[in-house]
Structures are given as C-alpha cells and as structure tokens.
Amino acid sequence: MATYTLIAEPLTRDGFAPFGDVIEAAGARHFSINAGAMERFHDLARVDVSGAEGRAAISIARCTEPTVPPVRVSLIERHPLGSQAFMPLSDAPFLIVVAPPGEAIAPSELKAFVSNGAQGINYHRGVWHVPLMAMQTGQEFIVVDRTGPDANCDERELGATDQILVKLCKGPDLN
Amino acid sequence: MATYTLIAEPLTRDGFAPFGDVIEAAGARHFSINAGAMERFHDLARVDVSGAEGRAAISIARCTEPTVPPVRVSLIERHPLGSQAFMPLSDAPFLIVVAPPGEAIAPSELKAFVSNGAQGINYHRGVWHVPLMAMQTGQEFIVVDRTGPDANCDERELGATDQILVKLCKGPDLN
Numbered sequence: 223m224a225t226y227t228l229i230a231e232p233l234t235r236d237g238f239a240p241f242g243d244v245i246e247a248a249g250a251r252h253f254s255i256n257a258g259a260m261e262r263f264h265d266l267a268r269v270d271v272s273g274a275e276g277r278a279a280i281s282i283a284r285c286t287e288p289t290v291p292p293v294r295v296s297l298i299e300r301h302p303l304g305s306q307a308f309m310p311l312s313d314a315p316f317l318i319v320v321a322p323p324g325e326a327i328a329p330s331e332l333k334a335f336v337s338n339g340a341q342g343i344n345y346h347r348g349v350w351h352v353p354l355m356a357m358q359t360g361q362e363f364i365v366v367d368r369t370g371p372d373a374n375c376d377e378r379e380l381g382a383t384d385q386i387l388v389k390l391c392k393g394p395d396l397n
Numbered sequence: 398m399a400t401y402t403l404i405a406e407p408l409t410r411d412g413f414a415p416f417g418d419v420i421e422a423a424g425a426r427h428f429s430i431n432a433g434a435m436e437r438f439h440d441l442a443r444v445d446v447s448g449a450e451g452r453a454a455i456s457i458a459r460c461t462e463p464t465v466p467p468v469r470v471s472l473i474e475r476h477p478l479g480s481q482a483f484m485p486l487s488d489a490p491f492l493i494v495v496a497p498p499g500e501a502i503a504p505s506e507l508k509a510f511v512s513n514g515a516q517g518i519n520y521h522r523g524v525w526h527v528p529l530m531a532m533q534t535g536q537e538f539i540v541v542d543r544t545g546p547d548a549n550c551d552e553r554e555l556g557a558t559d560q561i562l563v564k565l566c567k568g569p570d571l572n
Contacts, residue, residue: 247457247537256528259462265544269444269453278444278453280482280519280541282422287434307455309539311486344455353431362422364484364539366455369440
C-alpha cells in the first residue's frame, strides 16, 4: 500500500481554477449599487444546474463532527448534474480535497487546499471532492447547489490500495 | 402629503412568507450528511431564474454607506425574472422593506422587517423591495440572484405624494 501525503495549500483563485470558483471579495470585479450605498463583487461563482426539474437551492450546513488534521481520506464524490458552493458563515478555516473531472482518479491528481475562513468555494459540475472538512463543531456554511429528483451524487472509495493523508503543513505523518 | 410610519418587526418565516424565504437554521428541516459529520438544513430558499440565458450567480455585497434609522424611503424595486437572496456574512442586523407583487404599490401594503444578523432573506420573483439597508460600514452579504442579458429590475419612486418612514421601534418621527 502506497501512502500519498497532501499538504493543504492556501486557497487562491488561480490554484483552484481547474476545480471551481473561490468566493471572496478580494481581487474580484466590483461596482457600486444602491445609489452608492453598497459595493457589489459580482458573479464570483456560476451556479450550474441541469437535469429534468433541477433547480438551485440555498441550504445551511453545520459541523457536528469536526475533522482534526492530519486526516486520512477514503471517500470522494462528484455531482454530475450541478455545481456546489460552500460559503463559510463562521470565520474559521476548512479543508478541501479535489480531483479533476473524469472517470479515473489517480492519487497523484488529488489536491488539497485550506480556506482562510473568509473564502468560500464553488465546485464545478463533475469535479471530484472529499466531503467538506470543517475543523470546529458548530462551524456553519451557506450551501448553494442543485436539488431535484434525479440522482446527483457519485461516490468512489479511495485508499483500497493507497493511503491518502491530508496535512495542514509538513510534519510527521499520521500514525 | 400623508406620512406613513413603518415599525420594523423582527423577521420570522411566517411574517415574511408572503414576500419570500427566511434563511436560517432555526426551525428548519434538517438531516445528517457526510457520514454524520455535518447537519444539513435543507432547501431554505428556492433560487428562481427565468428568461433567455438567465442563470444564478453568487456575489458579495459590502456596505459603503450605512443606513441610520429612522429613515425615509423613496425608491422601491422588483426583479421580474428571478429571486434575490441576501445572507449576512457579518453578524449585524439589517432593515428590509417589502410590498407584494403587482402593479400598484399602496403605502398601506408596505411592511418592514429587521433581521437579527444571523437571518438571511430571499425575495421571491416580482416582490417589491427597498434596496437593502445595512446599518454598518463594511457589513457583508452573500447575494444569490439572476444574471443574464435581459432587463431584470423595475424601479418606482415612492413618496411623491406620501412620506414613508421606517423606524426600528416606536418613538419620535424623523424630523
């Protein structure tokens, strides 16, 4: 069994571009609205829904079992019919692990990121991702994704032949 | 000129139901996801987009000129092609003024609400609303609304013959 260790890198628009959008005001196109009362940082994420009777919905996700890195990940999922956005409501970092769309998932293609707690993300349709890893109980996120009658989640086991570890910085491996 | 004074009432799902959705975990349907790691408060707001080439987008709005109540409102708008959601990222209250869909806007039909700072709102398509009134500079909101080539904002002047005042509680009128 081979071990792959991913060091979570700070989330940036450029680094995350192959997988989706980073939702943050910094560095975004903006303009004045409401007669000058508000500044709008516009279209930071494209909400993408397809399939019969699919529509976008807004939900809240709250962490009940926090992830403490270093962590071993063993499951990855994708949503073939739509994008999925998570925007933190709590100012606390969270971990992201992604792989490009496609049928085969090579451990060498996995990438890990850490949000600074003000940054949200929007997975593009079909991008593989490990279920969101919040690091504090009660941490909340706004979720914008597709709801509808069609099946919209494919899951794959990782780690049958390989062990995938995610760490926040270089250091001793998980025991 | 008649004066109408609106007292902003605390935002509740029932009170706001004729105008849209309240986005908050409290009192919402929820279930466990991510193998028990997260609780999902599901489908708190329906994102509604129509018109050729329309799609939902996620943006951020930041307050640059705060509203200090009591405030006189003179403009109201509606989006005929889609819903519009605002979710506070800053834990600070904000003011909401709405009127039911329709061509005529009677001052007596206007209603004012105040969010507790954890509650977001989603205006349903065609609901008249005064542009969002944040009360602190730098206050931020996630916006989920429609983007596309078609015109999607109707504006009406209020107060040509009437004066509309919004207050947080009963007390002396605006001078």
